[in-house]
Amino acid sequence: MKSLKIIVLAKQVPDTRNVGKDAMKADGTVNRAALEAIFNPEDLNALEQALRIKDMVPGSEVHLLTMGPGRAAEVIREGLYRGADGGVLLTDRKFAGSDTLATSYAISTAIGKMKYDVVVAGRQAIDGDTAQVGPQVAEKLQIPQVTYVEEIEKIDAKSMVIRRRLDNGFEVVKAPFPVLLTVHSSAPDCRPRIAKNVMKYKHARTLTELQDATEDYTRLFQDRPYLKIREMGVHEIEANVEALGLSGSPTKVKKIENVVFKAKEAKVINSDEKEIEELIVELIENHTIG
Amino acid sequence: MENFYTDNKDLKFHLNHPLMEKIVALKENNYEESKEFDFAPIDFEDAIDSYDKILEIVGEISGEVIEPNAESVDKEGPQLINNEVKYAKGTQENHDVLTKAGLIGMSLPRKYGGLNFSIVPYVMAAEIVSRADAGFANIWGLQDCAETIHEFASEEIKQEFLPRFNNGATAAMVLTEPDAGSDLQAVQLKGQISANYDPEKDLYYLNGVKRFITNGDADISLVLARSEEGTSDGRGLSLFVYDRKDAAVKIRRIENKLGIKGSPTCEMVFTNAPAKLVGDRKLGLIKYVMALMNSARLGIGAQSVGLAEAAYREALKYANERQQFGKTIIRFPAVYEMLTSMKVRTQAIRTLLYETARYVDIYKNYQFTSETRQLEKEERQEMKRYQRLADMFTPLLKLVSSEYCNQIAYDSLQIHGGAGFMKDFPIERIYRDARITSIYEGTSQLQVVAAIRGVTAGGFLNRIREFEEVMVAPELEYLKKYLVNMTAEYEKVSKWVLEQDDTEFLDFHARRLVEMAGNIVMGYLLLHDSSKNDEFETSAEVFIKRGKSENAQKADYITSSETKDLGVFRYV
Numbered sequence: 001m002k003s004l005k006i007i008v009l010a011k012q013v014p015d016t017r018n019v020g021k022d023a024m025k026a027d028g029t030v031n032r033a034a035l036e037a038i039f040n041p042e043d044l045n046a047l048e049q050a051l052r053i054k055d056m057v058p059g060s061e062v063h064l065l066t067m068g069p070g071r072a073a074e075v076i077r078e079g080l081y082r083g084a085d086g087g088v089l090l091t092d093r094k095f096a097g098s099d100t101l102a103t104s105y106a107i108s109t110a111i112g113k114m115k116y117d118v119v120v121a122g123r124q125a126i127d128g129d130t131a132q133v134g135p136q137v138a139e140k141l142q143i144p145q146v147t148y149v150e151e152i153e154k155i156d157a158k159s160m161v162i163r164r165r166l167d168n169g170f171e172v173v174k175a176p177f178p179v180l181l182t183v184h185s186s187a188p189d190c191r192p193r194i195a196k197n198v199m200k201y202k203h204a205r206t207l208t209e210l211q212d213a214t215e216d217y218t219r220l221f222q223d224r225p226y227l228k229i230r231e232m233g234v235h236e237i238e239a240n241v242e243a244l245g246l247s248g249s250p251t252k253v254k255k256i257e258n259v260v261f262k263a264k265e266a267k268v269i270n271s272d273e274k275e276i277e278e279l280i281v282e283l284i285e286n287h288t289i290g
Numbered sequence: 291m292e293n294f295y296t297d298n299k300d301l302k303f304h305l306n307h308p309l310m311e312k313i314v315a316l317k318e319n320n321y322e323e324s325k326e327f328d329f330a331p332i333d334f335e336d337a338i339d340s341y342d343k344i345l346e347i348v349g350e351i352s353g354e355v356i357e358p359n360a361e362s363v364d365k366e367g368p369q370l371i372n373n374e375v376k377y378a379k380g381t382q383e384n385h386d387v388l389t390k391a392g393l394i395g396m397s398l399p400r401k402y403g404g405l406n407f408s409i410v411p412y413v414m415a416a417e418i419v420s421r422a423d424a425g426f427a428n429i430w431g432l433q434d435c436a437e438t439i440h441e442f443a444s445e446e447i448k449q450e451f452l453p454r455f456n457n458g459a460t461a462a463m464v465l466t467e468p469d470a471g472s473d474l475q476a477v478q479l480k481g482q483i484s485a486n487y488d489p490e491k492d493l494y495y496l497n498g499v500k501r502f503i504t505n506g507d508a509d510i511s512l513v514l515a516r517s518e519e520g521t522s523d524g525r526g527l528s529l530f531v532y533d534r535k536d537a538a539v540k541i542r543r544i545e546n547k548l549g550i551k552g553s554p555t556c557e558m559v560f561t562n563a564p565a566k567l568v569g570d571r572k573l574g575l576i577k578y579v580m581a582l583m584n585s586a587r588l589g590i591g592a593q594s595v596g597l598a599e600a601a602y603r604e605a606l607k608y609a610n611e612r613q614q615f616g617k618t619i620i621r622f623p624a625v626y627e628m629l630t631s632m633k634v635r636t637q638a639i640r641t642l643l644y645e646t647a648r649y650v651d652i653y654k655n656y657q658f659t660s661e662t663r664q665l666e667k668e669e670r671q672e673m674k675r676y677q678r679l680a681d682m683f684t685p686l687l688k689l690v691s692s693e694y695c696n697q698i699a700y701d702s703l704q705i706h707g708g709a710g711f712m713k714d715f716p717i718e719r720i721y722r723d724a725r726i727t728s729i730y731e732g733t734s735q736l737q738v739v740a741a742i743r744g745v746t747a748g749g750f751l752n753r754i755r756e757f758e759e760v761m762v763a764p765e766l767e768y769l770k771k772y773l774v775n776m777t778a779e780y781e782k783v784s785k786w787v788l789e790q791d792d793t794e795f796l797d798f799h800a801r802r803l804v805e806m807a808g809n810i811v812m813g814y815l816l817l818h819d820s821s822k823n824d825e826f827e828t829s830a831e832v833f834i835k836r837g838k839s840e841n842a843q844k845a846d847y848i849t850s851s852e853t854k855d856l857g858v859f860r861y862v
Contacts, residue, residue, distance in 0.1 A: 191387075191390050192347060192350070192351055192387055192390055192391040193347050193391060194390065194391055194392050195344050195347060195391055195392035195393055195396075195405055196329045196392050196405070197329075197392075198340070198343050198344060198347065199329035199330075199331070199340045199343070199344070199405075200328045200329040202339070202340070202343060217332075217336075220332070224328065
């Protein structure tokens with residue numbers, strides 16, 4: 001069977017899972033400086049699925065594609081540590097301020113410049129929680145998409161059989177190549193960083209990072225071409241600049257509110273059989289007990 | 291994300307010890323391998339950075355996978371199915387994720403699939419895994435067997451067995467028999483060349499029973515057996531390597547233990563099990579097992595420090611949450627004194643652990659270097675010097691770290707009060723797991739037998755004198771004075787015991803003397819740590835002040851005793 005080219009869409013996001021008081025700035029935007037930049041969790045589930053496809057179809061290659069500022073190259077390195085073969089950092093000032101429409105335009109244009117059979121993305125990123133970029137990319141590439149993926153059951157020369165998560169169960173679907181998958185957090189966790197890969201790829205850098213680097217490992221790059229992380233900008237993907245960044249983003253944020261959860265009022269029940277039974281039923285129904 | 295490496299900055303402190311530059315230089319031999327292997331370091335900073343990054347993976351897996359699995363592994367334990375061992379679900383998951391991460395065979399050379407790690411970062415990984423689950427740490431730590439094969443076996447055996455470790459092969463060190471525990475000279479298992487000996491295969495056949503074997507059903511077993519018919523002592527024993535693929539061993543039972551329940555302890559029946567000789571005949575016990583034992587004892591040191599760290603953290607967390615009499619219990623002197631003392635003792639055994647690991651690192655590196663080139667005279671002297679230090683410090687480490695970790699687990703459970711006695715908190719498991727550390731790989735009593743030579747031959751005193759030469763910050767001078775006085779006291783008392791010229795009297799006080807030396811040694815190590823990083827200052831102060839009165843008490847007890855007093859204790 002012919003090997004597959006797999007692209008994983010990954011995003012570097014602020015870690016919003018354990019936010020402190022300084023998580024938001026006074027103007028209501030995310031205070032990125034206070035939050036650690038991490039590999040978006042569901043994108044790690046996506047990377048695992050991609051690596052499993054590679055395990056199932058020997059000879060296949062997994063490449064990451066991430067859009068973001070220079071420091072997002074860390075996402076590519078993280079992917080290399082876990083078994084990916086390469087990655088591209090899509091970076092340009094002109095991408096700044098992109099909403100999901102402009103982002104999916106930029107990403108789909110970049111993918112158009114790469115070879116691929118399968119594109120795998122996380123369902124959504126924990127900063128915006130929109131779950132829109134994956135599906136929009138598929139639409140722009142005009143390829144089928146399968147969302148809420150949990151497992152890839154079978155792969156043959158032309159298609160793959162995929163199990164996807166539903167509200168109350170799952171369904172199994174078949175999709176032809178090329179296809180885009182968005183992976184749900186209920187899919188298996190990503191495999192660990194591989195010790196030898198970490199030591200091999202820890203010096204991987206984009207050209208921009210190399211120019212700013214203080215440590216002197218530049219001589220390594222002559223002998224070890226795999227340490228160069230490719231960067232693409234507006235020019236390389238030949239995108240229409242108008243469709244990027246703020247000008248390409250119809251989404252306008254009208255207002256941001258800080259929602260503070262407050263404890264609800266206590267509910268008083270009488271200690272008779274009937275009310276206790278009602279309480280038990282209620283607690284079982286909302287899964288507090290049982 | 292829990293990370294048991296990055297959340298404990300003491301580890302990085304020890305990883306950055308000045309001697310590491312020498313250790314890494316020896317280990318990496320001018321960084322030659324960076325030409326051949328794309329993951330080999332190109333200089334010292336690169337190597338230390340790699341250690342740091344790999345320990346971060348160990349820390350993450352320990353915090354995110356192994357520790358969360360520990361409770362179910364303890365409850366479920368391994369099972370015996372058709373004379374084979376099946377790990378608990380969590381144990382298998384732990385092993386699989388560590389294999390995927392390439393963290394088995396860490397210290398093996400790269401040509402055998404290893405990471406070529408020095409002993410110090412390898413021991414650090416063992417400490418971290420032990421903090422997560424001490425029982426599982428045994429299964430992971432038996433990769434030590436790879437080191438023994440690497441050190442003593444023929445190239446052919448190395449080629450056959452070593453690359454399997456990095457692919458997840460498990461190992462066992464098969465020594466103990468029903469009648470041969472501490473006294474391994476009594477080993478009976480026969481390892482004989484069969485009547486139809488085939489020189490091509492060069493196989494021996496093992497027959498007999500082994501007992502209390504950790505991870506007994508492992509892929510690769512190192513087995514101590516009697517190869518010389520008609521002998522009855524250690525000189526008739528050889529070391530063999532047995533491959534599970536040959537299916538000639540039955541697991542008869544798995545012991546039901548107090549602690550480390552996830553780690554299977556097996557009774558193994560060998561029936562004409564084909565095995566290959568490791569190294570030379572007759573050197574099994576007297577050379578190879580002694581070496582294996584030393585690295586296993588260093589491993590128990592790491593396990594003890596990991597357990598102590600876990601116990602301390604559980605207590606600290608509980609004491610900060612639990613409210614009584616209108617305040618958190620950590621605010622009561624009786625509780626905070628215990629907590630501080632736990633922390634201080636944990637740091638004391640940790641600094642002793644890495645000091646010992648550095649000694650082992652240096653002499654072993656010289657040993658391996660000597661296989662490829664002739665050592666210079668100074669190098670040979672240094673190798674011998676560090677080997678002596680390692681031999682002296684290893685039993686001291688095993689003794690004090692295992693005893694402290696038991697005390698710390700005891701105190702931690704005490705801080706939990708009645709809740710700690712229930713199965714609801716991890717401390718009850720940690721408490722049970724800690725108990726074995728002062729028993730296996732040589733009981734505390736046997737460690738004293740090994741360590742007392744450092745007292746009688748003056749090795750500890752010499753090393754303490756060297757410690758005394760090291761400059762300390764002026765504000766710490768008063769602590770050094772305490773140590774100098776403690777040393778004088780120790781010298782006087784140990785001399786006095788020797789002057790009584792009675793071996794039984796010496797044996798009677800041996801543990802007290804070794805512990806006195808230990809208090810001074812750990813006191814100096816903490817003092818030197820404080821000179822480099824003031825975070826250790828409180829620990830040095832508390833430890834040295836406590837050690838001073840402990841030693842005074844021991845000195846008083848010893849010098850008030852007479853040889854005839856032993857009669858009171860005899861034959862109770």
